[in-house]
Amino acid sequence: MRVTISDVARAAGVSKGAVSYALNGQAGVSEDTRRRILSTAAALGWTPSLRARSLSSSKAYALGLVVARDPRLLGSDPFFPSFIAGIETTLADRGYSLVLTVATKTGSEESSYRRLAHEGRVDGVILSDMRTNDSRIALLLELGLAAVTLNRPETPSPFPAVCMDDTEGISEAVQHLIDLGHTRIAHVGGSQHYIHGLSRRNAWANTLELNGLATDLFVEADFGAVQGVAATADLLGRANPPTAIVYANDIMATAGQAYAQQQGLRIPHDLSVTGYDNTEYAQYLTPALSSIGSDPLRWGSAAAQVLLNQLEGTHDGEDVVLPAPRLITRGSSAAPHGRNTTGSQ
Amino acid sequence: MRVTISDVARAAGVSKGAVSYALNGQAGVSEDTRRRILSTAAALGWTPSLRARSLSSSKAYALGLVVARDPRLLGSDPFFPSFIAGIETTLADRGYSLVLTVATKTGSEESSYRRLAHEGRVDGVILSDMRTNDSRIALLLELGLAAVTLNRPETPSPFPAVCMDDTEGISEAVQHLIDLGHTRIAHVGGSQHYIHGLSRRNAWANTLELNGLATDLFVEADFGAVQGVAATADLLGRANPPTAIVYANDIMATAGQAYAQQQGLRIPHDLSVTGYDNTEYAQYLTPALSSIGSDPLRWGSAAAQVLLNQLEGTHDGEDVVLPAPRLITRGSSAAPHGRNTTGSQ
DNA sequence: AGCCTTAACTAAACCGGTTCAGTTGCCGAT
DNA sequence: ATCGGCAACTGAACCGGTTTAGTTAAGGCT
Numbered sequence: 001m002r003v004t005i006s007d008v009a010r011a012a013g014v015s016k017g018a019v020s021y022a023l024n025g026q027a028g029v030s031e032d033t034r035r036r037i038l039s040t041a042a043a044l045g046w047t048p049s050l051r052a053r054s055l056s057s058s059k060a061y062a063l064g065l066v067v068a069r070d071p072r073l074l075g076s077d078p079f080f081p082s083f084i085a086g087i088e089t090t091l092a093d094r095g096y097s098l099v100l101t102v103a104t105k106t107g108s109e110e111s112s113y114r115r116l117a118h119e120g121r122v123d124g125v126i127l128s129d130m131r132t133n134d135s136r137i138a139l140l141l142e143l144g145l146a147a148v149t150l151n152r153p154e155t156p157s158p159f160p161a162v163c164m165d166d167t168e169g170i171s172e173a174v175q176h177l178i179d180l181g182h183t184r185i186a187h188v189g190g191s192q193h194y195i196h197g198l199s200r201r202n203a204w205a206n207t208l209e210l211n212g213l214a215t216d217l218f219v220e221a222d223f224g225a226v227q228g229v230a231a232t233a234d235l236l237g238r239a240n241p242p243t244a245i246v247y248a249n250d251i252m253a254t255a256g257q258a259y260a261q262q263q264g265l266r267i268p269h270d271l272s273v274t275g276y277d278n279t280e281y282a283q284y285l286t287p288a289l290s291s292i293g294s295d296p297l298r299w300g301s302a303a304a305q306v307l308l309n310q311l312e313g314t315h316d317g318e319d320v321v322l323p324a325p326r327l328i329t330r331g332s333s334a335a336p337h338g339r340n341t342t343g344s345q
Numbered sequence: 346m347r348v349t350i351s352d353v354a355r356a357a358g359v360s361k362g363a364v365s366y367a368l369n370g371q372a373g374v375s376e377d378t379r380r381r382i383l384s385t386a387a388a389l390g391w392t393p394s395l396r397a398r399s400l401s402s403s404k405a406y407a408l409g410l411v412v413a414r415d416p417r418l419l420g421s422d423p424f425f426p427s428f429i430a431g432i433e434t435t436l437a438d439r440g441y442s443l444v445l446t447v448a449t450k451t452g453s454e455e456s457s458y459r460r461l462a463h464e465g466r467v468d469g470v471i472l473s474d475m476r477t478n479d480s481r482i483a484l485l486l487e488l489g490l491a492a493v494t495l496n497r498p499e500t501p502s503p504f505p506a507v508c509m510d511d512t513e514g515i516s517e518a519v520q521h522l523i524d525l526g527h528t529r530i531a532h533v534g535g536s537q538h539y540i541h542g543l544s545r546r547n548a549w550a551n552t553l554e555l556n557g558l559a560t561d562l563f564v565e566a567d568f569g570a571v572q573g574v575a576a577t578a579d580l581l582g583r584a585n586p587p588t589a590i591v592y593a594n595d596i597m598a599t600a601g602q603a604y605a606q607q608q609g610l611r612i613p614h615d616l617s618v619t620g621y622d623n624t625e626y627a628q629y630l631t632p633a634l635s636s637i638g639s640d641p642l643r644w645g646s647a648a649a650q651v652l653l654n655q656l657e658g659t660h661d662g663e664d665v666v667l668p669a670p671r672l673i674t675r676g677s678s679a680a681p682h683g684r685n686t687t688g689s690q
Numbered sequence: 691a692g693c694c695t696t697a698a699c700t701a702a703a704c705c706g707g708t709t710c711a712g713t714t715g716c717c718g719a720t
Numbered sequence: 721a722t723c724g725g726c727a728a729c730t731g732a733a734c735c736g737g738t739t740t741a742g743t744t745a746a747g748g749c750t
Contacts (some may be wrong), residue, residue, distance in 0.1 A: 004736055015700045020738060030698065038374075050464045051400040055705050060396075062444070062466075067426075075423025076626065080414075082420060085447040092457075097466050099407070100445040102430040119395045121442050196684040226721030255626070258603060262631045280423065281570040281600070286607045349706055360730045365708060375728065397706030400735050693749085697739075700743070706735105720723085 003046040012040040013114050023048070054120075058334045063091065063307060064122035066101045068109040068129070073224050076251050078279050079296050087126065088299025094308055110139060117143035122305045124148070124226045126300075127159070130195045148307040150299065151195060160310055161319045166196055166276070167203035167322040169292035170246065173274045174207040176290075176327060180335045182272065186217035186242035187254050188231040197223075200248045200276070211256065217242050221252055229259045230254025236260065236271075243271060243336040250275035250291055257332065268334035278328055287331030294325040313319060314344070357385040360571050368393070391510065399465075404518035408436065408652060409467035411446045413454040418569050419447070419597050422625050424641050431645025432471065439653055455484060462488035467506035469493070469652045471645075472504070473617040475540045493652040495644065496540060498666060505650045505655055506664045509673035510549035511541055511621070513669040514637035515591065519620045521635075521651040521672060522589045525680045527617065533576040545593045545621070557587075562587050566597055573597025574604045581605065581616075588616060588681040595627050595636055602634065615680035623673055632676030639670040661682070 009019045021028040022037035029037070046322035054060055065087070067080060069196060073081065085100055097122050101236040102203060113136065116122050124146030128137055130153050137157050138149050177185050187204040190197035197220075205215040205298075219234050228251060235242055247253035253275030257267055263269050267287055278293035287310035302320055309315035351599060354364045358372075367371040367382035374382070399405060410432070412425060417423065431442055444466050448454035458481065461467050469491030472481055475498050482502050485492050497506040522530050535542035542565075548562040566572035573596060580587055592598035596622030600651050602612055610616050613631055619628060623638035647665055654660035679688040 002736095005738095006736080015741080018699060020698090028698065030709075033698080047463065049400075049736050050466065051403075051405075052705095054737080055396045055400045056706085056738045058396075069426075073625075074426035076421070077626070078420025080420075081414075081447065084445065088447050089597075092460070093707080095464075096446050096466075097461075098446070099442050101427065101443070102426065102429050104435050110582075110746075115437070118392065118443075118746085119440075119442075157587075218558070226629045226727080229629060255629075259631070265632065279420070284571045284600075285576060286604070289500070342465050347706095350708095351706080360706080362709075362731080363729060366729090369708085373728065378728080394706050397735095398708080400737085401706075403735075515718045691750105695746105695748080697746085698744085699740090702738075704738080708734080710733075711731090714728085716727105716728100717726085718724095720721100 002049070003044045004049070005046070008041045008044055008046050011044060012037045012294065013144050014071050021263065034281050039109065054145055058120070059119055060123050061095060062097045062122045063087070064099045064101065064113075064116045064125040064306065065128070066103055066116070067113075068103040070104065071258040073222065076225060077223070078250075078277060079294075082296040083128070083300040086297035086302075087304045089297075089298075090301045090304035096137035096304075096308065098342050107268060109217040110135075112135045113139055113143060115146070117145045123311050126150070126307060129191050131221045132198060134196060146307065146311055148303050148310065150303060151199075153195060157167050160306050160315055160317065162299065162306050162322065163319055164293075164294065164299055164322045166294070167199050168208075169276065169294075169327055170200045172327040173210075173246050173290070173292060173333075174204055176329065177246070177272060177274070177333060178207075178213070179243075180272070182241065182244040182336050183213055183246040184217060184242045184244070185213065186235045187218070188228060188235070188245055188247045189218060189220050190223040190248040190252075190257060192220055197248060221248075223249050223252065225251050225255035232256035237262065237305045238263070244273070244333070245271065247277055250277045250289060253289055253291070253332075254279075254281070257289065269331055270337075272333040272336070274327070274333055278325075283330065285332070290328065290333040291316060292325045292327050292328045295322070298322060303342065346353065349394070350387045353382065353386045353389055353391050354387060357382045363437070369642065371679070375431065376579055377497070400687065403465075405465055405468050407442045407444050408465045408649065409444045409446065409458075409461045409470040411448055411454060411457045411461070412472065413448040415449065417610075418567065420563070421570060421594075422568070423622060426638075427641040428473070429646040431637075431642035431647075432649045433645075434642075435646045435653065436468070437647035439534060441653065443690040455480075456492070458484055458488060462490045462611075468656050471495070471648050471652060474671075477540060477543065478537050486624070491652065491656055493648050493655065495648060496544075498540060505651050505660055507644065507651050507661065507667065509639065509644055509667045510666055510669040511637075511639070512544050512551075514621065514639075514672055515545045516552045517550035518591050518637060518678075519549055520556075521674065522591070522619070522678060523556050524619060525589075525617070527589040527681050529562060529585065529587045529589070530558065530635060531564070531580045531590045533573060533580070533590060533592045533601060534563060534565050535568040535593040535597075537565055544595060549591055570592050570596050570600035573600040577601035577604050581610070583607065586627075589678070591619050593621055595624040595634060596620045598634055598636070599624075599626070602630065614671065614675055617681070619672070619678055622668075630677070635675045636676040637670045639674050640667070643667060656673040656674070659668075 009016045012024040036113045101112040103112045127149045147159040149161045151163050219231035221231040257273045275289050276292040278291040282289040284290045353360045367379040405456040446457040447458045472494045492504040494506045496508050534546040554559050564576035566576040602618045620634050620636040623636040627636045
């Protein structure tokens with residue numbers, strides 16, 4: 001049998017209530033008694049029962065994450081594993097756990113949130129992959145679930161946000177290519193339903209416009225390798241193809257780069273390429289992929305912290321802004337038409 | 346306020362206990378009363394409180410999955426997202442949830458299991474990535490946690506296993522290459538600490554020996570792209586290099602194939618290649634990658650089912666054997682030295 | 691001395707289920 | 721007619737905490 005609070009009370013010669021006060025740091029016991037209770041609790045090896053505590057305090061001591069993606073696409077995305085690992089570093093320290101749901105079919109996303117809320121599985125959820133006009137915000141308000149969002153949605157949201165600006169890195173990449181002498185710089189974007197698909201495109205377009213360059217070389221893809229190749233084929237097949245492509249993530253950049261090479265193009269001699277995410281394999285590609293190094297581990301850890309603080313009422317209401325990821329220049333980007341310095345291969 | 350069992354009892358004019366019996370299908374109420382109770386419960390919109398039920402029945406109504414991998418490696422593995430999605434299809438139907446833990450640092454794997462057990466977060470865990478002499482089996486016995494293993498470990502295990510034989514697909518791939526005329530067939534294996542790393546190597550070696558061929562062309566890697574490239578470089582740099590390489594997964598095959606192409610080899614003309622997992626992008630590579638199509642979705646669903654049955658005492662004790670994945674032949678494998686029929690490119 | 695306040699604590703209710711120990715009434719067996 | 725046995729149900733204990741209401745004793749103030 002496990003040691004209960006009553007065992008501690010009996011051993012310390014006090015009532016259950018006093019033990020509860022002592023253990024939770026509340027007023028109602030003298031310092032002497034508190035110390036005595038704490039030491040007997042430690043001596044008996046008492047640990048609180050999560051279930052009992054959940055019932056009486058109406059809390060789950062768990063956070064939820066609903067991942068709504070085609071699992072096949074999800075499989076190639078390096079974001080979530082690191083992100084989840086980051087969440088866990090925070091949660092484990094604070095005695096919380098993560099309840100993960102993968103919503104594959106349409107409509108199962110909403111029902112996942114409903115179920116988590118209705119069963120009281122979690123005290124709050126982390127919203128990732130924010131979309132334009134994201135219906136989840138109203139849903140969570142209806143359900144009364146706490147939440148934190150990754151980046152601030154463009155529609156009003158009462159939830160705190162943990163932000164990692166992705167426009168700066170994209171702008172940096174575009175400017176880097178312009179500085180190298182490129183004038184026809186394309187963008188293979190992610191789905192524009194996602195705010196990070198949209199914001200990356202906008203950053204690309206804005207930087208080009210600031211430099212007086214055209215913004216016609218855009219193709220929307222879905223962050224997956226297959227559509228990355230298709231978008232690349234589209235761009236390279238145009239009458240006046242780009243000399244550089246800024247991809248919205250490494251997967252599409254990798255696939256696009258491989259496609260271009262198979263078409264006989266030399267990289268970066270004939271085509272410069274940049275990615276986003278700084279995936280582990282990016283530096284091992286030939287040529288190594290210039291990329292923007294986001295930090296999902298830190299993002300996850302920060303998001304969990306903000307949400308826990310929010311639940312405990314210690315969050316100050318301000319959005320947390322993490323350092324913007326920076327461009328890491330590697331061999332895949334150089335001056336156009338052989339004016340590069342690194343050599344092609 | 347939510348509707349409780351007492352509300353239902355009052356409305357139906359019976360005691361709390363009777364309602365509990367009726368709702369759980371237990372003896373102790375007449376059929377008439379049961380129907381009346383059920384209909385009033387439905388009318389009031391009653392749903393059980395997970396927390397109250399957890400406390401009184403000492404169950405968590407949740408399963409655990411501890412993923413112990415370098416998160417960077419994990420990011421490129423398409424297995425887990427689909428696998429988790431499969432688990433969920435079963436769990437959601439039965440009112441269970443999944444508690445996910447990512448163990449990154451050494452030692453955190455064991456403490457993760459300890460925490461899940463000690464806090465009573467889960468009723469059982471799914472053991473994936475089985476290792477030779479897997480210490481988790483003894484650990485879980487000590488903790489008194491139920492479990493199911495993916496494939497049967499070579500050491501005695503009291504837990505049911507859900508098996509998906511991976512030797513058959515590898516043997517098929519090797520035989521396929523032999524039938525095409527290859528005699529120097531290499532294997533880039535995954536970590537040999539994993540039983541699926543070991544079994545794939547054994548299948549490769551056995552099939553070669555059955556055909557009287559040498560088994561010296563083996564390099565161990567870690568299932569990651571980077572080591573896949575290194576292993577490929579090792580093999581291709583040997584005095585008598587292989588004409589075909591059987592990789593233990595698609596990631597290494599993809600990276601290896603790209604490396605070989607960058608070295609000027611034509612695939613499949615100069616080198617045939619096969620993968621494992623049948624990743625979504627495999628069919629879009631140039632050439633499309635011959636691979637072995639495992640089914641993580643189904644595996645996850647089956648594993649969860651077996652574990653839930655085990656918890657409910659309705660599991661028959663037999664291991665569940667799922668259909669062995671088969672080889673899907675694509676453009677990356679052909680007869681050696683230009684005697685291929687599909688053409689190179 | 692008498693009254694009021696407050697700190698320190700106890701007893702009991704409560705969260706919402708499950709389950710055990712009785713109680714009642716009906717039936718068949720003797 | 722009487723007893724035993726069982727089905728059908730009730731009341732209360734129980735899971736292990738939190739929280740509220742109430743008790744006691746000490747100290748401050750007039």
